[in-house]
Amino acid sequence: MDRASIDETIRNLIExxxxxxxxxxxxxxxxxxLEFDSLTVMDFVAAIEDEFDIIISMNQQAEIENFGQLIDxxxxxxxx
Amino acid sequence: xxxxxxxxxxxxxxxFDDLIQTRETLLSSGIEDPYNLVMxxxxxxxxxxxxxxxxxxxxxxxYMGMTFDPDVIEAGKDALEKFGSGTTGSRVLNGTYxxxxxxxxxxxxxxxxxxxxxxxxxxxxxxxxxSTIAGKGDYVVLDxxxxxxxxxxxxxxxxxxVPFKHNDVEAMEKRLRRIPEGAKTLVVLExxxxxxxxVAPLKEMVRIxxxxxxxxxxxxxxxxxxxxxxxxxxxxxxxxxxxxxxxIGTFSKSVGTVGGFCVSNHPKFEIMxxxxxxxxxxxxxxxxxVATAATSIRKLQHGSNKRAHLWENSKRLHAGLLDLGxxxxxxxxxxxxxxxxxxxxxxxxMMWEALLKEGLYVNLARPPATPANMTLLRCSLCxxxxxxxxxxxxxxxxxxxxxxxxx
Numbered sequence: 412m413d414r415a416s417i418d419e420t421i422r423n424l425i426e427x428x429x430x431x432x433x434x435x436x437x438x439x440x441x442x443x444x445l446e447f448d449s450l451t452v453m454d455f456v457a458a459i460e461d462e463f464d465i466i467i468s469m470n471q472q473a474e475i476e477n478f479g480q481l482i483d484x485x486x487x488x489x490x491x
Numbered sequence: 492x493x494x495x496x497x498x499x500x501x502x503x504x505x506x507f508d509d510l511i512q513t514r515e516t517l518l519s520s521g522i523e524d525p526y527n528l529v530m531x532x533x534x535x536x537x538x539x540x541x542x543x544x545x546x547x548x549x550x551x552x553x554y555m556g557m558t559f560d561p562d563v564i565e566a567g568k569d570a571l572e573k574f575g576s577g578t579t580g581s582r583v584l585n586g587t588y589x590x591x592x593x594x595x596x597x598x599x600x601x602x603x604x605x606x607x608x609x610x611x612x613x614x615x616x617x618x619x620x621x622s623t624i625a626g627k628g629d630y631v632v633l634d635x636x637x638x639x640x641x642x643x644x645x646x647x648x649x650x651x652x653v654p655f656k657h658n659d660v661e662a663m664e665k666r667l668r669r670i671p672e673g674a675k676t677l678v679v680l681e682x683x684x685x686x687x688x689x690v691a692p693l694k695e696m697v698r699i700x701x702x703x704x705x706x707x708x709x710x711x712x713x714x715x716x717x718x719x720x721x722x723x724x725x726x727x728x729x730x731x732x733x734x735x736x737x738x739i740g741t742f743s744k745s746v747g748t749v750g751g752f753c754v755s756n757h758p759k760f761e762i763m764x765x766x767x768x769x770x771x772x773x774x775x776x777x778x779x780x781v782a783t784a785a786t787s788i789r790k791l792q793h794g795s796n797k798r799a800h801l802w803e804n805s806k807r808l809h810a811g812l813l814d815l816g817x818x819x820x821x822x823x824x825x826x827x828x829x830x831x832x833x834x835x836x837x838x839x840x841m842m843w844e845a846l847l848k849e850g851l852y853v854n855l856a857r858p859p860a861t862p863a864n865m866t867l868l869r870c871s872l873c874x875x876x877x878x879x880x881x882x883x884x885x886x887x888x889x890x891x892x893x894x895x896x897x898x
Contacts, residue, residue, distance in 0.1 A: 448864070449859075450863060450864070453635055453654065453656065454656075457655075457656065457662065460665070460666075460669070461665065464669060465669060466651075466653055466666060466669045466670065468630075468651040468652055468653050469645075469651075469652035469653070469654065470651055470652060471651075
């Protein structure tokens with residue numbers, strides 16, 4: 412899957428978690444802009460993991476602050 | 492030289508400002524500080540004078556009431572006189588006395604396992620074992636509601652950390668399936684989760700972990716002495732003792748003193764004593780502590796009557812609180828912990844104080860220690876609570892709950 416389709420898939424996955432309907436760009440942060448708490452993060456990460464059949468470990472999650480970084484990480488994990 | 496300006500730019504403590512503010516707001520309402528209780532006198536495993544009041548203790552984890560057992564106290568006094576007040580040394584240097592070996596022997600007998608290693612606390616046992624065996628490049632798969640000591644062990648070890656939804660067998664299996672071929676994995680589970688008092692489906696989880704070639708560590712801190720025919724914990728009750736690579740436990744709950752341990756059948760386990768830093772780089776437990784622990788552990792093996800009475804207490808309290816209209820952490824009584832869910836922190840703190848004024852101590856548990864940002868009044872029962880005391884406790888909950896407006 413290329414970056415564009417990964418981006419599109421994750422945009423769809425984030426919808427139920429984007430309660431405040433924040434407009435999502437690569438720079439949108441999960442903690443500040445989307446106000447995700449730790450439980451939301453866990454459910455959202457699980458949704459992505461199930462969709463792509465991958466693991467995003469806590470160590471990898473710690474490096475991801477915004478939407479663009481998430482897409483990059485999934486692209487990288489997929490390619491690995 | 493420039494003068495120091497008086498502008499408050501903050502320092503390393505600035506990160507605690509929000510917490511300080513929350514606390515000040517709560518205490519300014521005149522409420523007693525739930526985290527600053529002093530027990531002036533301890534009368535028994537179930538009674539103390541707290542902030543000047545005669546109080547029933549319902550939040551101590553003293554499940555089997557061993558803290559005032561005459562044999563336990565005698566063993567402690569004897570060791571204190573014969574071996575002194577402390578060892579002043581690491582287990583690997585001058586800190587291993589006959590009592591430490593005897594305590595490890597008591598654990599080997601209790602669990603029927605080959606090896607036992609005693610740590611200064613249960614926290615250090617998890618910290619030490621997990622961080623030492625799961626290093627860079629290894630994987631740790633763990634329940635999201637795991638105890639702080641497990642998370643800290645993960646952080647210290649540098650392994651890839653993969654959490655799964657609480658007690659969700661399928662979520663655990665999916666993650667195990669996705670771990671790269673050849674990577675070594677540790678699955679970390681708890682028998683009883685202390686916040687809600689619920690039990691893990693260890694039978695399935697341990698089987699699946701083994702099918703995926705993982706090693707399994709189970710923390711039985713809240714089940715030792717009480718759950719299982721011989722009090723070995725949820726692993727025993729669900730018949731998976733033999734498939735567990737490591738069982739972690741504590742002396743600060745049913746055993747009634749302080750300390751932690753790991754038991755294992757792994758043939759190379761003894762090397763842990765040389766490579767596990769939280770074991771090596773700290774002084775060993777005082778002789779009196781290991782003597783009381785060993786005596787208590789041996790008595791717990793034969794504690795089936797107490798176990799039966801504790802189950803009765805847990806069932807009665809759980810049913811009684813449900814009847815009163817409280818919402819609880821579990822639908823059924825699963826352990827000696829009954830968690831009462833509060834609407835929010837303010838009402839939780841008010842309820843906690845109302846209970847204290849009635850003469851009842853419970854734990855006020857709040858985020859981030861609790862799952863799903865819940866505020867809980869956590870009750871832990873003791874085998875020494877009489878049936879009448881449990882009825883008294885229910886009466887206190889009814890009056891306090893009505894006063895605060897929760898029921």
